[in-house]
Amino acid sequence: MKKRYLIPIIVIGLSFVAWLMFGGNANDNVQLTTTPKKGEFVVDVTTTGELRAKNSVEILGPQGGRDIRLFNLTIQRLIPEGTVVQKGDFVAELDRSEITGRLQDAMLELQQAQSQVTQVSLDSSLTLSQARDNLINLEYALEERQIAVDQSQYESPAVQRQAEIDLDKARRQLAQERKNYQTRVQQAEAQMFEVETDLKEEQSEVEKVRSLMQEFTVYAPANGMVIYRRQRNGTKIAQGSEISAWDPVVAELPDFSVMESVTYVNEVDVQKVNRDQEVEIELDAIKGKSMTGMVTSVANIGEQRSGSNSKVYEVIVEIAESDSVLRPAMTTSNRIIVDRLPDAMYIPLETIHVQDSTSFVFKQSGLSTEMQEVELGLMNQNEAVVHRGLTLDDVIYMSLPDDTAGIERIYLEEEITSN
Template sequence: MVKKITYSILSIGVLISIWAFLGRDTGEHFDIFVSPQYGDFKVSVATTGELQAKNSIQIRGPQGAREIQIWNMTIQNLVPEGTIVSKGDVVAEIDRSEALTRLQNAELEVQRAESQFEQAQLDSSLTLSQARDNLENLHFQLEERQIAVDQSVYESPAVQRQTQIELERTERQLAQEQQNYRTRVRQAEASIREIEATLTQEKNGLDRIMRVMNDFTILAPENGMVVYARNWQGRKTTTGSSINSFDPVVAELPDFSVMESITYINEVDIQKIRTNQSVQIGLDAIRDKELTGVVTSVANIGEQRPNSHSKVFEVKIEINESDTTLRPAMTTSNEILVETIENALFVPLESVHNHNNDHFVFKREGIQTVMQQIIMGARNDNDIVILEGITEDDQVMISMPPDTSAMRKIRLPENVLEKYRDELVPEEDVVSEQEADIVEAP
């Protein structure tokens, strides 16, 4: 009988326990406390980047396109990115339609200049031939005048004088025509030289177009892997893209022995970045691959990147290791080490709260929880250094209690606050959304 009563009591207790467990309010708040950590605190800036070869050979389009007044060229064919090519292999073809139009126009101009040259030669030949006939006739006429003068010795003085005048007039006319002939020869030569120069110029223009058109078939300058170039907007140059004659880069042949990660830092964090800072690098494509690097370049002027609402600054990070698995355009996760603070006390960012421009943590004091004012130091993406307010032995609450109305608030002494007066400026990025939920104790 006693055993039955005992079993009944135990069964009822078990049922009550099960009911209590299953019927527990799912909205119950659980307080999670953590202890501050003590040690070296690393301040870093995390950012994503993209791999590219530090050194590469550019594959360029026609170099003389500007000489034939072609400013933009369309890529008609381009080998797939990643293709391994040998020196002299065809990499791309440029659309020749505009160049062909210019070639046809140049051929017409050459034909026109050749016709003008031939016509000028014929005209000069005819003109000079007529001038030579006139000179020959004047020589005959002069000879006749001389005969007349010789025969006039038996005539009256007036007749002799008349024949002499005719002779002198013919001599002067012959001299004048000889001078005119020499002038006509020089004029014809000058005219032909001018037309010949125009013809040469047109032929040179035609040769230039033909030479540039030969470069519309782009060949690999060296052995390597083809990597598409990017335009000023960061877009890859592919089939159908337009390249500018001032910088006609189509693709690159990268040198994989030295790689670098190109990343862009926002204007808030760029003040922390300096050259020679060390970097921990991860690859999104190979999760277990860990690399190291160093900041080699920090842009002085910001730029507006596509799909970005704020200015960013380009930062180049050289990879220390040489790895055959590294390829251009791989995405990297970069953690740039800005500063290492030795012997620092730090807590998770989530445990710090802002109220009336003061910063607090909720720490355990005996069986109670109190609001403890703190002075913050440096921070990273996960933790923040606490300069004053707690010790390594304290325990702080991760989240905010649901009710703070009756909670005791412990403020730091005035002399401590005065010491860290500059650090009391509120930081907008430290869990400030919880500020309004804190209620002052009466």
């Protein structure tokens, strides 16, 4: 009975020893190989994007903040994003504390301007009243001098002459005071115009602030779904966020009939991307949902995005199809088709080795290995097109052979071209 089990055990043990001696290191000498493939070859750039409507109606906050030195406006209350609103519905409320202070300052300036108008009016009335009394007195004095001249005809020539001189002085003084009175009237009118102009400016400032305060309650300008705008740091506007007086957009009402995917391409790949290139688009939220699009815009200036160490360039892709499932902020996978060859022979990049600016592959030649020069064409992230040097039947190595000593190098012959 023991012998019955002993023989299989010995056989298994010997097999294990043989595997250790001859098969244990066999994988170390295995060279992975492949053959060239033929078919459609595509050069592409793959990026992640986010949907947005191509056209939309902006929901604006107060637009005159800069006129009253309000540069940042804080959002106090918002309706939830995605709310479907009708024209005139409430959307947001902004903090009024700062503009209330501006209104109080403007009211104080208005009161001071009104007081200044009253003061100038009283001063002018008093000054002109005194000037008019002075004119009346001078007219009486002139009349008295005329009487003195009339009475001096019976006096000596010297007395007559003195009376005439006094009459002439009285006449000239009255004439001068009448001119002065006209000047004082013009001065009073100028002063009144100045203070009344200041008053109108202060009244206009108060009206401007009051009108702007009404815009701190934001209403929908049209029907649609409310989508809040992203800020510079990438986060969406929310309660407590600030909007700039230079760009007071709170939200948008997108038009879903034409959608875009906004994506960012790194500075290496952006050289390949151009307008009118075809794009294959998939929705991350809906598996199997694919669409087509076209590149409509490539930014000329790069930007530093949060989470990225290199510069990226904004690329906008317009989606060709219209679908009710498309919503802003959905994530998309965009495959930008840079170039496409319908029928090409290509090999993996791992099989290509460059020496002295010449591309080679290692291929099987019977029982030996050859180092074959190849002429390459388009390349994508994984493969390269081969124009010359290989056939579809060639077997090439995926990695550098362990021993390359003595391997024959085969170079391509120069092509003969004719004009």
